[in-house]
Amino acid sequence: MLGGDQEPGCCYVGVDVGTGSVRAALVDQRGVLLAFADQPIHKWEPEFNHHEQSSEDIWAACCVVTKKVVQGIDLNRIRGLGFDATCSLVVLDKQFHPVPVNHEGDSHRNIIMWLDHRAVSQVHRINETKHSVLQYVGGVMSVEMQAPKLLWLKENLRETCWDKAGHFFDLPDFLSWKATGVTARSLCSLVCKWTYSAEKGWDDSFWKMIGLEDFVADNYSKIGNQVLPPGASLGNGLTPEAARDLGLPAGIAVAASLIDAHAGGLGVIGADVRGHGLACERQPVTSRLAVICGTSSCHMGISKDPIFVPGVWGPYFSAMVPEFWLNEGGQSVTGKLIDHMVQGHAAFSELQAKATARCQSVYAYLNSHLDLIKKAQPVGFLTVDLHVWPDFHGNRSPLADLTLKGMVTGLKLSQDLDDLAILYLATVQAIAFGTRLIIEAMQAAGHSISTLFLCGGLSKNPLFVQMHADITGMPVVLSQEVESVLVGAAILGACASGDFASVQEAMARMSKVGKVVFPRLEDKRYYDKKYQVFLKLVEHQKEYAAIMKGD
Numbered sequence: 001m002l003g004g005d006q007e008p009g010c011c012y013v014g015v016d017v018g019t020g021s022v023r024a025a026l027v028d029q030r031g032v033l034l035a036f037a038d039q040p041i042h043k044w045e046p047e048f049n050h051h052e053q054s055s056e057d058i059w060a061a062c063c064v065v066t067k068k069v070v071q072g073i074d075l076n077r078i079r080g081l082g083f084d085a086t087c088s089l090v091v092l093d094k095q096f097h098p099v100p101v102n103h104e105g106d107s108h109r110n111i112i113m114w115l116d117h118r119a120v121s122q123v124h125r126i127n128e129t130k131h132s133v134l135q136y137v138g139g140v141m142s143v144e145m146q147a148p149k150l151l152w153l154k155e156n157l158r159e160t161c162w163d164k165a166g167h168f169f170d171l172p173d174f175l176s177w178k179a180t181g182v183t184a185r186s187l188c189s190l191v192c193k194w195t196y197s198a199e200k201g202w203d204d205s206f207w208k209m210i211g212l213e214d215f216v217a218d219n220y221s222k223i224g225n226q227v228l229p230p231g232a233s234l235g236n237g238l239t240p241e242a243a244r245d246l247g248l249p250a251g252i253a254v255a256a257s258l259i260d261a262h263a264g265g266l267g268v269i270g271a272d273v274r275g276h277g278l279a280c281e282r283q284p285v286t287s288r289l290a291v292i293c294g295t296s297s298c299h300m301g302i303s304k305d306p307i308f309v310p311g312v313w314g315p316y317f318s319a320m321v322p323e324f325w326l327n328e329g330g331q332s333v334t335g336k337l338i339d340h341m342v343q344g345h346a347a348f349s350e351l352q353a354k355a356t357a358r359c360q361s362v363y364a365y366l367n368s369h370l371d372l373i374k375k376a377q378p379v380g381f382l383t384v385d386l387h388v389w390p391d392f393h394g395n396r397s398p399l400a401d402l403t404l405k406g407m408v409t410g411l412k413l414s415q416d417l418d419d420l421a422i423l424y425l426a427t428v429q430a431i432a433f434g435t436r437l438i439i440e441a442m443q444a445a446g447h448s449i450s451t452l453f454l455c456g457g458l459s460k461n462p463l464f465v466q467m468h469a470d471i472t473g474m475p476v477v478l479s480q481e482v483e484s485v486l487v488g489a490a491i492l493g494a495c496a497s498g499d500f501a502s503v504q505e506a507m508a509r510m511s512k513v514g515k516v517v518f519p520r521l522e523d524k525r526y527y528d529k530k531y532q533v534f535l536k537l538v539e540h541q542k543e544y545a546a547i548m549k550g551d
């Protein structure tokens with residue numbers, strides 16, 4: 001499994017649990033990936049908008065990939081281990097066994113995934129309280145956060161789940177507990193998804209007001225009353241049992257974790273950009289926006305002082321880069337939306353057959369097909385009369401409206417491969433327009449962003465990257481290591497080991513610029529016009545809803 005001609009030296013293991021798979025990497029002190037492995041994980045959708053996973057399945061996948069990346073290496077070189085994961089809710093009983101989060105009572109499925117939208121009524125009631133903690137989630141709590149999901153469990157699965165539960169973990173914290181036996185939570189997960197304040201701690205009045213006073217009564221023992229900064233070393237390090245599971249030495253340092261998007265942020269935002277002709281070379285780090293694009297996209301901007309952006313999560317203190325405030329914009333489905341549009345099209349089987357024949361991914365095939373049909377014009381111009389509004393799973397930012405739906409205008413009677421390719425292009429563009437809308441909201445509130453740093457699965461798609469540059473008008477920086485989220489996880493392990501004095505120092509040493517993609521400014525007028533249509537789409541959708549509501 002070892003690749004490259006690395007020199008022997010200290011290295012770190014990073015484990016990244018995404019929505020669809022678990023990845024691990026062995027990373028050296030320069031941030032170079034020496035080995036990589038991935039493994040798919042199970043997902044269940046027992047009913048519409050209910051998404052569940054299994055903590056045992058995920059841990060087993062972590063063990064498989066970790067064993068693979070350290071195969072054949074001198075284990076004494078491994079100094080630390082860091083985890084990141086999606087912000088899904090894990091439920092365990094008092095003996096730390098899985099508890100079902102479903103009506104079927106299947107305890108294997110003990111995770112409510114981040115994209116689960118079952119708690120709609122609960123989140124409406126939480127937002128109606130107008131409690132002051134809501135100021136720190138963009139003014140409106142998302143159904144994807146933990147408080148509404150906890151309330152749903154109390155109201156719907158009182159006996160089978162709520163009364164039995166002894167521990168509610170964010171998935172990143174579950175992993176660090178599993179590795180060390182330490183139940184301390186990361187400041188990242190508690191601040192971003194659980195309303196914890198880095199400065200003031202838990203707010204009793206919030207939990208009492210929403211009907212979850214149980215947590216206050218037992219001093220938050222079920223959701224975390226010991227909180228550590230990401231990268232802090234946990235307990236006595238890796239337990240002998242976890243060491244056996246993972247194939248690592250017992251006692252190596254294990255870090256307090258990060259949510260996956262935040263690990264991606266650490267993996268890219270601190271890179272040395274000198275020599276690439278970027279404006280941000282002369283600007284503070286706060287001019288950089290990390291965009292982590294996987295199943296969803298997350299837009300991570302930092303600031304020295306708190307900035308309140310309506311509809312954008314945060315400001316969160318020290319939740320990603322220590323001592324900086326974080327605002328997190330997001331689009332709930334991006335990679336998942338592209339897959340949905342492509343796989344649901346009548347020409348998908350033809351596409352699959354043709355891509356397989358060429359040993360290409362369907363995306364690489366579609367990109368080359370678009371190049372073929374665009375003729376002399378820029379590829380983006382193929383969608384002059386086809387427009388998409390991408391909120392098929394509601395709008396996370398900046399409209400913070402989970403009732404919004406997807407829209408497509410400009411459909412024809414044909415459904416061939418050309419149509420599929422152009423619909424795919426319009427979807428990619430719609431996602432980039434969504435990013436532009438988020439950036440505009442952040443700029444209007446006081447951010448000063450000049451450069452995008454993209455990572456995640458979608459950053460492997462050159463069309464997706466170019467469209468983000470063209471449509472936002474900003475250069476896009478790609479890292480030397482494609483798997484930058486894993487570099488972020490390894491940075492945590494490196495910090496926990498004590499090999500770096502601070503997260504900032506590890507970031508500067510371990511994240512590296514690979515390639516810069518500049519916007520095609522000559523196409524700006526076209527994209528400005530398409531953006532006008534984009535904004536009209538949502539305006540019209542709201543008008544339709546109002547008409548249908550009226551008498």
Ligand SMILES: Nc1ncnc2c1ncn2[C@@H]1O[C@H](COP(=O)(O)OP(=O)(O)O)[C@@H](O)[C@H]1O
Nearest residue numbers: 018019020294295335336363456457458460461
């Ligand atoms: N090589 C690739 N080319 C184009 N798109 C890709 C590629 N690999 C992954 N993707 C896209 O990225 C998405 C998954 O990204 P990933 O970061 O693996 O997700 P997650 O972290 O949520 O599991 C997929 O939905 C797919 O659309």
Ligand SMILES: O=C(CO)[C@H](O)[C@H](O)COP(=O)(O)O
Nearest residue numbers: 018019086087261294295296
């Ligand atoms: O809410 C989030 C971060 O705050 C992420 O969207 C969620 O964790 C899923 O990430 P991914 O799309 O990488 O699987």
